[in-house]
Amino acid sequence: MASGRRWLPVTVAVVVGLAVIAGSYLYVRLDTDRSDCVALGMVSSTEKNDLVAELAGRYNKSGRRFGGQCANVTVAGLNSGQAMEALAGDWATVAGGIPKPQVWLPTSSLWTGQLQLRDRAAKRPEQTPGEYPSIANSPLVIAMPATKARVLQQRGELGWGDILGLSGDEGWAAFGKPEWKRFTFGKDNPRLSTSGLAATIATYYAATGTSSDLIDADVRAPQVTQFVRRIEANVSHYSDDVVDLLKSLAAADLSPVDEGESDLSAVVTQEELVYLYNEGQLSPRTADKPGEKPHEPLVALYPKEGTFNLDHPYVVLPGASTAQQKAAADFLAFLQESPQQRAFAGLGFRDHQQVASAELTKVVGGHETDKRPYFKPPSPTVVQGILDSWSTLRKKANILMTIDVSGSMTNQVRSKTRLEMATEAAKKGLALLNSADQVGLWSFSSEKQGSSAAPYQQQVPLSRLDLGHFSDRLSGLRPGGATALYTTIRAAHSYMLDHYDRTRINAVVVLTDGENEYARDNKLANLLKDVALDPDRPVKIFCIAFDKGSDLATLEAIAKAASGKAFDARDPQLIDDAFVKLLSSF
Known part of the structure; x- marks a missing residue:
């Protein structure tokens, strides 16, 4: 009997082992x-x-x-x-x-509300009629370099207007720091971006002193529109993606003093992006080198009136x-x-119940942020009213558009020439601008042989946008010659400094399908030095690389020097989208 008992565990082990193997087989079969x-x-x-x-x-x-x-x-x-x-x-x-x-x-659920409006207008069943559970959360914050944030924090709790409404002229002098000059901040276009939309709504709440029950009459009230206009006046430019603003800020922070600078005092963004910025996840990186943590971290400021929670x-x-x-x-x-x-x-989000981790709180500024009040989202119709109002209250633009009309623009893309595709995309993009914006048009290629004229020609002087006249001039462009890229950008940048308007976003837009082919001016280093951003009088350069012949890396370097952005439309089918994103910066 004793001998039989000794074999019993072995028998059980075999049976259990076979069961485990069978279960493993079943798991693998189900998985594969x-x-x-x-x-x-x-x-x-x-x-x-x-x-x-x-x-x-x-x-x-x-x-x-x-x-x-x-x-x-x-x-x-x-x-x-x-x-x-x-x-x-x-x-x-x-x-x-x-x-x-x-x-x-x-x-954010702000978008489900906007979809409700679209469905109602189309008289079809609503696709997003209810409230929805969250998978993560991230409050909207004002992110500011730590040195500047500490100066503000010495004044105690400040609101949206106290921070973002600092006079663009007096700027940091109001806080005893005249050497920091102007105060400007980065913000996304609210028609494209959640953080931009939430930031715009937040300023309306701050203007009314409420945190819920915003109504259409509030949006139209004179004291509210004046408050919002004062804040919008300090926008550096409207981005299509706040991540790009933060990446530019990180690149400027990590660059030598003479190679990178930003005019931004703050960026309105999600809390989780401040976390990623401070952890080096938005810093420049290469295949063999991860992003470095910035020399100066950002601090997340939570305005005293409250903020929006982006509820995912x-x-x-x-x-x-x-x-x-x-x-x-x-x-x-x-x-x-x-x-x-x-x-x-691990990406800086709060959990689905809005609870922040200790690491998140530490990395974004060390504040107890969980007790901050949140604004209640207004009705979808009020949000639409805010967007309509913002279109008139946003900061206006001063833009010089330069379009490459070199001979290669005659090449066909399906049934159209490159120039036809480019000018049609420009017309669609210009429709996003306001009639109060000022826009000029230059064309460029190379001067005619034996001519003393410049390789760029003014087609429309810098003036209030007349979309019909501007479109006619675009349609009348004729291609020919080589690509005098550097000399045109330098001249356009200089022209905008001569016509600088401190109340507007000042920028040069460049569209080209090629690389610089102008022997008289072919030193990129000299151009980068000449167009480097002056934070007190910023003229930003935005480029569209149109067609595979474009030198995207060079255009990116030029845009970076001037704190602008280069858009990749080397597939000509992307040109419409590139122009929409670019002109949404204004």
């Missing part, structure tokens, strides 16, 4: 054979789509099941405003090759089937579990 899984497509806002895609991969490999089924989750990234417009219209046309999703993950809602769209709805519910539960929430915290 996913042909019966429910396909669930998602579109996420771009600041988190890489993380959500990574978590979706983790979910797909987990062997997880719900009601006997599994799901295969795929994730694509799309700007929240663009995704809203796509859902409101022809998805394929607006979103390109991205399949229409069953789940939408915008940055999880929106299951009505096109989802019953099985996809169940799959979406299971993936939401997965995202809200602790391991996945830690992954969000």
Whole structure:
């Protein structure tokens, strides 16, 4: 009997071992054979789509099941405003090759409200009629270099107007720092960006002294519009992506003094981006060198009136089937579990219940931020009224547009020449501007042989925008010659300094399909020195590289020197989108 008992554990071990092997086989079979899984497509806002895609991969490999089924989750990234417009219209046309999703993950519920308006106007069922759970949260903050933030913090708690409404002329002199000169801040265009939209709404709340129940009459009140106009007057320029503003700020911070400078005193952005900035995630990097932490970190300031929380809602769209709805519910539960929430915290997000980690609080400024009040989002109709009002209150622009008319612009792109495509895109983009904006037009190529004339010609003088006349002059451009890129940019920059207007955004726009071909002026280093940003009189340069012959790296260097931006439209089919983003900077 004793001998039989000695064999019993061995027998049990064998049986258990076989069961483990069978279970492992079953797990592997379920994990590898996913042909019966429910396909669930998602579109996420771009600041988190890489993380959500990574978590979706983790979910797909987990062997997880719900009601006997599994799901295969795929994730694509799309700007929240663009995704809203796509859902409101022809998805394929607006979103390109991205399949229409069953789940939408915008940055804020502000966009679900705007989609409601579009659906009501079209007299169709609302796609986003309710409130939605969050997968992460991030408050809107005013980010400022630590040295400047400390000066403000010595005054105690300050509001939106106290910080962003500093006089552009008196600027830092009001705080005993005249050597810091003007106060300007960076902000996204509210029609394209969540942080820009939330920042604009926040200024209206600050102007009324309320944190909820904003109504249309408040938006139109004279004292409110005056308050908003005072803040908008200090905008450096309107970005299409606040990440680009922060990357430029990080590059200037890490550059030698004579190679990079910024005119920005502050940036209105999400708290999580301040975290990424301070951790070096937005700093310049190469394949073999990770981003360095900036020499001077940013501090997140939370205005005393309150701020917006960007709630990152999880929106299951009505096109989802019953099985996809169940799959979406299971993936939401997965995202809200602790391991996945830690992954969000690793990017600087608060968790789905708005709780900030100790590390986040430390990195963004060391303040107890969880008790700050949040504004309640106004109704979608009030938000639309704010956007309409902002169009007239925003800072106006002083723009000199220079267009390459060299011989290569005659090359065909499908049924049109490059020049025809470029001028048509420019006309569409110009429609985004205000009639109070001032815009001039130069064309450039190279001077005719034996001529003493400059290789650039004025087509429209710098003046209030007359869209019809400007469009006619664009249509009348004729190509020929080589590309006198450097000398044109230098002359245009000098012209804008001569016509500088401190009440406006002053900028040069350059569109070219090639590289510099002008032997008389071919030293890039000299050009970069000549157009380097003067923070007290900034003239920014924005470039569009149009066609594969464009020297994008050089255009990026020129734009960086002048604290502007270069847009990549080397695929000519992207030219419309590039012009919309560029002219949304004004």
